[in-house]
Amino acid sequence: MKNKTDVIVVGGGPAGISAAITIARAGKKVVLIERGSFSGSKNVFGGAIYVQPTKEIFPNFEESAPLERKTVSHKYIMCTETESISANYVARNEETVSYSVIRAKFDRWMAQEAQKEGVVLVTETLVKDVIVKENKIVGVRTELEEYFSDIVILADGVNSLLAKQVGLRKEIKSKDVALGVKEVIKLSKEKIEERFNLNDGEGAIYEIFGGSMLGMLGLGYVYTNKETVSIGLGISLDELAKRKLKPYEMLDEIKSHPSIKPFLKDGELVEYSAHLIPEGGYKKMPKLYAHGVLVVGDSAMLVNNLHWEGTNLAMISGKLAGETAVIAIKKGDFSANTLSLYQKKLENSFILKDLKSYKNLMDIVHSRAESYLGYYPHKITEFFKMFTAVDSIPKRQKYHGFIKSIFTDRSISELFKDAWGFVKMIVGVLR
Amino acid sequence: MPENEKNTEKKIQSNIDDKLFKVKYVPDDEPHLKPDESKCLICDSKVCTYICPAHVYEWDEENKKLIIGYENCMECGACRIACEHKCIDWNYPKGTKGVTFKQG
Numbered sequence: 001m002k003n004k005t006d007v008i009v010v011g012g013g014p015a016g017i018s019a020a021i022t023i024a025r026a027g028k029k030v031v032l033i034e035r036g037s038f039s040g041s042k043n044v045f046g047g048a049i050y051v052q053p054t055k056e057i058f059p060n061f062e063e064s065a066p067l068e069r070k071t072v073s074h075k076y077i078m079c080t081e082t083e084s085i086s087a088n089y090v091a092r093n094e095e096t097v098s099y100s101v102i103r104a105k106f107d108r109w110m111a112q113e114a115q116k117e118g119v120v121l122v123t124e125t126l127v128k129d130v131i132v133k134e135n136k137i138v139g140v141r142t143e144l145e146e147y148f149s150d151i152v153i154l155a156d157g158v159n160s161l162l163a164k165q166v167g168l169r170k171e172i173k174s175k176d177v178a179l180g181v182k183e184v185i186k187l188s189k190e191k192i193e194e195r196f197n198l199n200d201g202e203g204a205i206y207e208i209f210g211g212s213m214l215g216m217l218g219l220g221y222v223y224t225n226k227e228t229v230s231i232g233l234g235i236s237l238d239e240l241a242k243r244k245l246k247p248y249e250m251l252d253e254i255k256s257h258p259s260i261k262p263f264l265k266d267g268e269l270v271e272y273s274a275h276l277i278p279e280g281g282y283k284k285m286p287k288l289y290a291h292g293v294l295v296v297g298d299s300a301m302l303v304n305n306l307h308w309e310g311t312n313l314a315m316i317s318g319k320l321a322g323e324t325a326v327i328a329i330k331k332g333d334f335s336a337n338t339l340s341l342y343q344k345k346l347e348n349s350f351i352l353k354d355l356k357s358y359k360n361l362m363d364i365v366h367s368r369a370e371s372y373l374g375y376y377p378h379k380i381t382e383f384f385k386m387f388t389a390v391d392s393i394p395k396r397q398k399y400h401g402f403i404k405s406i407f408t409d410r411s412i413s414e415l416f417k418d419a420w421g422f423v424k425m426i427v428g429v430l431r
Numbered sequence: 432m433p434e435n436e437k438n439t440e441k442k443i444q445s446n447i448d449d450k451l452f453k454v455k456y457v458p459d460d461e462p463h464l465k466p467d468e469s470k471c472l473i474c475d476s477k478v479c480t481y482i483c484p485a486h487v488y489e490w491d492e493e494n495k496k497l498i499i500g501y502e503n504c505m506e507c508g509a510c511r512i513a514c515e516h517k518c519i520d521w522n523y524p525k526g527t528k529g530v531t532f533k534q535g
Contacts, residue, residue: 041531103535124526159508184534241513252445271534272450274484274505
C-alpha cells in the first residue's frame, strides 16, 4: 500500500520527536509530520529543559545540543504594584538540573537527531484530518495526501484539533488554559552576567508573582540565555477575558515594574511570541488512547503548572507512547486494549503521579486567586514596610496593629477559606 | 477596588505593532480564521479584540464589521476558546504559511 508506515506522529515538538525516535530506535518505521518549516518554528516556551528527562531521550545531548545557560540561580519574586520581595536559591558546583534553550534551535536539533536515527521527517505539512475506518484510526489526511499507518500518535499541541476530531477531547474551556506572551530581548553577555549575578555559562530563572497580575492566576518569568533574556508571563485565559485585559499590556507592565525594569535596561526586542499553556491538570486530561491512536504531550494536557514542567512530560510521555506502539506492532494488535498500556505506563511514572498530586491545585488557586495572589502579597509587603519603617512609633504598637489588621481587613470566613484552601492543597499533594 | 477602575488606572499603552514587526510571517491569500459575522453583531464583549496577543481582531463600529488581521496571527488558539459565542471557525494556516518563530 502506498504511503503506509508503521506509525505516524503528528507534531514535531518535544513529545512527537521523542515518540518518533523511540519507535525508530526499535527498528520500526515512523513518519513525523510537522506543520512548521522546521521543528520549533511554531513552538513557544519560557524556558528551560531538564537534564535528567532529556538524557532519557538524548543521552549525550549536553555534548552537541544547542544549549544556552546552565541554571544555577532560581529567584522567586513577589511584586505588588511598586514593591517586591524575593527569595533566591543559588547552587553552584552541583549537578546541572536544567539549561535554558531557544526552541527554534533546540527542537530543530532534536528533529535532526531523530532523522539520523531513521525517523522520516515531513515539514511544512498540516494534517487536517485523522482517517477512521470501522472505528479504528488508520491514518491521516494532509492538504495534499493521505498517509496510512497502524498507529497514529497525536502530538499536535495544546489545541489538538485532531484529538477533538476523534472524540478523545472536548473543546477547551478558558479556565483550563493560560495565555502566554513572551519577549526575547537582546542584552550583552556581560550585562546579563552582571545584572543576574552569573559567571560565564551560568543562568538564572526568575519566577514572578503579582505585579500586573495581582489577584489573578498568572505567573511571570525571566530566563537568561547566552546573549538574550526571555521574559514572559502566562495568565489564565478566563481571567484575561473576564477582566478585559490585553496580554501584551500585562507584559509591558511587568517589564516596567521598578524591580524588573533594571534587568532589561538598554535591551532590544528580538522577538515577540505567544502560545497557550495547558492548565487544567489531571481532571482535564483527555482520553489518552483509542483504537489505533495515542495522545502525548500538550495534546494530552500533560503540564505541571506549579513546577513549570511541560517539556519533560512531553518527552517522557512521547517515549512511553513510542514504547507502547512498538509493543503493539510486535503483537500485531492496535486495539484500545493493547494501547491502554500507555496509560498504565504513565500512571506508573512521575507524570500521572505528579499530575494527581496537584490535581486540585489549579481549582483551589483559581478560586482563591484574589487572596493568595492579591491580598497576601500586599500583606507581606505591608509587614516588611512596617518592619523597616523608622518613624518613632513604638514597635509593639505597630505589631499589634498589624496582627489586628489581619482579622479586620477581611471577614473571618475569608480567612478561614484561605486556610482551608491551603490545607487542602498540602493534603492533596502529600496524601 | 472595582475592576473597571483598576483598568483605567493602568498607564501602560503598549505598541503592539512594534512587537509584531519583529515576527516572521508568510501570509496566505485567504484568512484561516473565520468568525461567524452574524454572531459578532450581537456580541457584547468582543473578547477577541482584546484577548488576542497579536491584535488580529478589531471591531469597526462604523461599518459594524470585524476586521481580521490574520497576517499577524500567532496560531495560539486563544480567540477560539475565549469567544463568547464560540463562533470562530479556527484552523491552522496551510503548510508553509503563517508564523515562524526564530526564537520561540
